[in-house]
Amino acid sequence: MSKKVIQAMYNDDDILMDAVKEVRAANYHIEEVYTPFPVHGLDKAMGLKGTRIAITAFMYGCVGLVFSVWMMNYMMIEQWPQDIGGKPSFAFIQNMPAFVPIMFEMTVFFAAHLMVITFYMRSRLWPFKEAENPDPRTTDDMFVMEVIVEGNEEELIAFLEKTGTVEIKVTEKH
């Protein structure tokens, strides 16, 4: 289903921030904002929820730790407990210090990689993905705020024009 959106262009991040606040205060729905670089505080101004990716990373780290403990306990203690240079492989805890470097690295490896993959999946990023930016200038020096048209289109355009926009485009969004 396609919907009608207005793309308001800005050429300064401070003006954009003010515009976002005004549009939200006037109860219009901001569909998306495209910026060439991270604008500090934009997420708060837009009222976006905080990310939970750190929580997923913590859980992935726990998985990595458990996996490494299981792996080394199985291989070094249960499956073939050899005497290698006098290291005590009678129980996991006895030889634990030797396993810690691997436990640490596995924890970091799982936490980092799975978190990155989670990020790619959640933000729908992959090779050969079709770029979604509405205007190529948004990757260089332009900021675009997309506002959904609900009700009076003229009124919304007039409102946006007052927020310091340099260009306004009305399009269909799929």
Next chain:
Amino acid sequence: MYTFSSKLKTLSLALMIIGLLGVGYGFLSAPASIDEVKVLLQESHNSHGEVAATADHSVAEKGDAVQSEEAHAEHVYHLLKNKPWSALYVALFFFFMISLGTLAFYAIQHVSQAGWSVVLFRVMEGITAYLPVGGVLLFVFFVLSATQNHLFTWMDPEVVANDVLIQNKASYLNVPFFLGRAAIYILGWVLYRNYARKMTIAQDASTDLSNYRKLFKSSAAFLVFFLVTESMMSWDWIMSLDPHWYSTLFGWYVFASLIVSAITTIALISIYLKGKGYLEFVNNSHLHDLAKFMFGFSIFWAYLWFSQFMLIWYANIPEEVTYFVTRFNDYKVPFLGMVVLNFVFPLLILMNSDFKRVPWFIVTAGIIVLIGHYIDIFVMIMPATVGDQWFIGISEISSVLLVLGIFIYVVFNAMTKAPLLAKGSPFIKESEHFHY
């Protein structure tokens, strides 16, 4: 301007008095002679039912047994005599290192031109006010060690005469050089501390940045001095308690303990003062930053602790590993417990970004961290001086209370001497509006 509340003053005096009484009791209750120790040992043997076992020894072995029992009693006698001294030493060193760590952190803030921490400068300066007091106390303690007690075995000419290993180290480990070094370290640190304090206070009233520039340069010079002296201090004051043992990363390990306790203390005192309404310019972003430092340096401490332990455990060279064998056999609970207190707890409590802004969370974590690092120092010092005769009892607790009382009194008294906002710093505006 901060006013030292009478309640806190009373508390600190009460701590000093209780502590002093306890420390006095500790010294009085230490055994006065070897015979007393023999009675003690006999009693504990009886209660363990070991008499029957010794009775089985053949007559031929009797002579050796008596001799070894004599030697054992003498050994235990020295350990028990050391106990109140060591308890006092752990407490003195612990609070001194908090102050010293704060000074290092403070110098780092100046040199790195940190924008966030300027509002906390006066709190840090307050904590470092303990440095001269603690330095004098420690120095007096070292002078007493050379004459009165048996903590540093290499100070005993009788021990050295029979010990080739210590004889070979005698050019470094001898009393005049030891005291001279200690004096240089303490003087150097105190000099920088007093100079920095003078400069920030002068900067408050000045119209140009000349004091700020002088402070910047002296802080950089101090950090170089500190890096060298801190490492040597840890060899002198702690590692030389075990004169047969050495570890390369020991200085950094002590530093990690020192800096994390220092940052924790800064956080705790800031929260206390903010709670009393004296630090309205400190917001929860400042606390968040302090908590991040606590978190990071706790992990740094654990990294060094583990690196030192694991390298020695893995290679298992007898002359090095005895250090950890005694700690594992006689100090299992504090030795492993402190890893939980200093690493696992801070790791889990301070990982969450939201929790790091909540004062009571930081206070809880901070108290755990401080207890953990007290135990850390305890486990560094005690096995060498009291061995398996350790116990956290009246001597240990009252030594902590005594020095804590002095620390609180000196620190909060120093806080009243200058406004709590170092308003002359060029970064003060940035710091007041610091937001994360």
